[in-house]
Amino acid sequence: MSDAGAGALLLLGLLLFAAAYSWLKSQGDRPDEGWLPREIANGELAFAERRFESKRLGLVARLDRAYRQGGELHLVELKTRGYFAAHASDAIELSVQRLVLQEETGERVSSVAYVAVKQHGQGQPRAIRVDLFDEDEVLAMRRRLLELRRGQGHAPSPAARRKACDKCGHRAVCQSTFGDRQ
Numbered sequence: 001m002s003d004a005g006a007g008a009l010l011l012l013g014l015l016l017f018a019a020a021y022s023w024l025k026s027q028g029d030r031p032d033e034g035w036l037p038r039e040i041a042n043g044e045l046a047f048a049e050r051r052f053e054s055k056r057l058g059l060v061a062r063l064d065r066a067y068r069q070g071g072e073l074h075l076v077e078l079k080t081r082g083y084f085a086a087h088a089s090d091a092i093e094l095s096v097q098r099l100v101l102q103e104e105t106g107e108r109v110s111s112v113a114y115v116a117v118k119q120h121g122q123g124q125p126r127a128i129r130v131d132l133f134d135e136d137e138v139l140a141m142r143r144r145l146l147e148l149r150r151g152q153g154h155a156p157s158p159a160a161r162r163k164a165c166d167k168c169g170h171r172a173v174c175q176s177t178f179g180d181r182q
Contacts, residue, residue: 035124036067036076037114043069047101054100057139061097066109073101075113078125086115086128092141095133 033041047066053059065076075094094113102109111132118125133141147153159165 035116035127037127037129040067040069040074040076040114043067043074046073052097052100052104054103056103057099057135059096059100059138059142061093061100063097063101066101068107072108072110073105074110075101076127077113077115078118079115080118080120082120084117084119084126084128086117086130090115091130091132092138094130095138098132099135099138 036043044067045065046068047063049062049064051060051062053061063075064078066073067076068074075097077090077094077097079090091113094115098109098111098113101107111134113130113132114127115130116125116127144153159168
């Protein structure tokens, strides 16, 4: 075989190796999302780990995932918990994300979203569908929060479950009102 032929074969081999390596690397970078609900399983990942802001509403949100499917965006919030459940706070967080994302992108965002809960020590997350609050409800909750921070309005009451209080950002306010609920 001539030097030119050997060089051409070597170049062809390197090109094939580079193409195969590139393809394998792209497959490894793509997360396994077999847990996605079928409504959005074939959707395109539009946004991941991105911050959005609404100047009109005075709200900021950092969303985990948004998938484009069926002419609208669908939100997914990723959580790791010791149990399989979605909370009202998840629906509130996703509702804020919906308003801010819709305003900033101009795209329609679904009024339902998913909380993908991965239990400690388990493999794949499982998605829980949640209905989202509309703009008026979110803004009413925001007004209530701001009133409480200013010491106005009706005093908050502690949560029915002690564990809900443990991680609450307003625990210090409640402790001054209700004492430590040990």
